[in-house]
Amino acid sequence: MREFSQNHMILILQGLGWTMALTLAAMIFGGILGLLVAVLRSSPNRWVSLPSAVLIRLFQGIPLVVVIFMIYFGIARTGYNVSPFVACAVGLSLFAAAFLGEIWRGALLAIPRAQWESADSLGMTSFQMLRIAILPQALRLSAPATVGFLVQLVKATSVCSMVGFVELMRAGQMVNGTTFDSFRVFGIVAALYLLINLPMSFAAKRLEKLKL
Amino acid sequence: MEFGVVLDHLPLLVGGALRGVLYAVGGFVIGIACAALIILGRMAWGRWVTIPSQIFVEIVRNTPFLLQAFFLYFGLAKLGVMMPGYVAAIIIVTFNSAAYATEILRSGMLGIPKGLLEAGDSLGFTALQQFRYVVARPMLRAALPALSGQFIIIMLNTSLLSAIAIPELNYEASNLASTSFRPFEVYVVVAVIYLTLSSVFAGLFALIRRRVSGSWGSERRMQDIV
């Protein structure tokens, strides 16, 4: 058993760095994929919208930790040696894609039909329509929910500790394991999560009010 | 794919799943009761309840479920507050439910026309009477869709209770994964069990909602996940 020291703090801060990295990766890949999910899901063609619908249903019905284990062991089964980071990043990206897709689809649906028609009458293709007229509006409409989801995403990264990836949560557990200074260690970890999340939560609330 | 070993241990997994559901249901019911008390307290005592409860809600909503489990189970033990794992587990599920349900009920209450509240005030109702006769029913009705979504999220989150050694589904799964040498198959079965559970509960809530409301406009909101 050791005293809580500067080195422990550094370990925790490194964990924080990895938490941010995971969040960022999931945001970027999940964001791109989520856009696709939202657009495909809005398609009137059932075969086009089906895969996104399935993705969303899966993440609404299976805990993220189980999904990550499935990815981890699933890839391992094919013979590739997969790092926990990759398994986590893939899992979180899909997770983000599902929920962002659902949020953005809601926003797409909220845009009045007349908007589509006005774009149509300007002689744009449906892709141009989407890109120039509809998406920017939908993104603005969904800004509060999107920012709110980022808080969920940051929290979700903590699940990666369960497959042994050393992000903030895992770093906290490790430091706790050597110092047994549980109250202080988990207190610090909690403070760090709050430090990232609270501003985003407040921003989401602000955006919500601004819109109304 | 080799599911034989896993299916042999199906009763083990189902047992774990039922324990998880038990924690979810217990904690959620107590949590909603707490949330209702918080709302009532806010109506009766204004900011003396609003500010502390807001702080509680924000802390719970902005920290991961797992961390809350560790903090309560290990962190508080350090301060001399020891509790068995199952107590810590039920408290965490309760806290989470209470925090989210408070927000959901609050937004359900926002839908109640201001005039109705004034009508209650003008009839000389106390905060408790106002809550019981004017607020509670429309608030609960408006909150029902979001509450049912929240329950499913809470139920999925019980999978994290394995971190404090609660023998729920995910806990049994990781044991079985390491003893059976069939981890992928184990987690596929586990995923199917969770999917089934969440579908069953979603259907159950839809049934309740139809019984309770009928034509009430349901307010959809993006639920928090972890």
Next chain:
Amino acid sequence: MSLIELNAVTKSYGSHQVIYDATLSIAAGEVIALIGKSGSGKSTLLRCLNGLEQISGGSLRIAGTPISYEKAKLRALRRKVAIVFQGYNLFPHLTVEDNVALAPRVTGKASGTEALKLAHRYLERVGLADKFRAHPRDLSGGQQQRVAIARALAVQPEILLLDEVTAALDPELVGEVLTVLGELAEQGLTMVLVTHEIAFARRAANRIAFMHQGRLHEVGPAEATISQPRTAELQKFLSAVR
């Protein structure tokens, strides 16, 4: 002794003052109509009388008791001073009779059956004897407003406040509500009403108070005030609404 006594009452929201120096005595049994343009402060003044709005200055006495915003005292005040709103504000999840019986039962400590009897009596009085078990959503606006009046009366208040109670009604439904109010006035209930129905005010009220830019601009006997307005502002208002 007057039942309501306003002395130099002011009301502001932050730096925005909406009522200036309102002084007025209202005797028991009197019916006073507050008229004036929208935004002149008449609804705000009315809402001050049962404490829905807190006065910023001056003094306000109801039945000799200075107004207090302490919760228990406010509840006691509201059992003496009932209010009916423009938007009815009936409880949508309760039947008509339960809407009316609720307050007597929970605040007046009447038993369930007593409260229902009371509710039926007042519902009969507003001409809704056949609607006891109906839901508010199944009634017309005029009927809903009459339920709201019955609900206020069931508290057995000393004073009834009415805030533009006919303003949200279709024209053909205004009459039935005004008839009820006219009867109440004849029975000697003290009433303060904010209204746009000048003809009704002239007929049913004892006095009329004209509000203009947050002040009680002209107060006088109903008939004389309408037929011979003294101030230019009231003349202008009356000619505008006619």
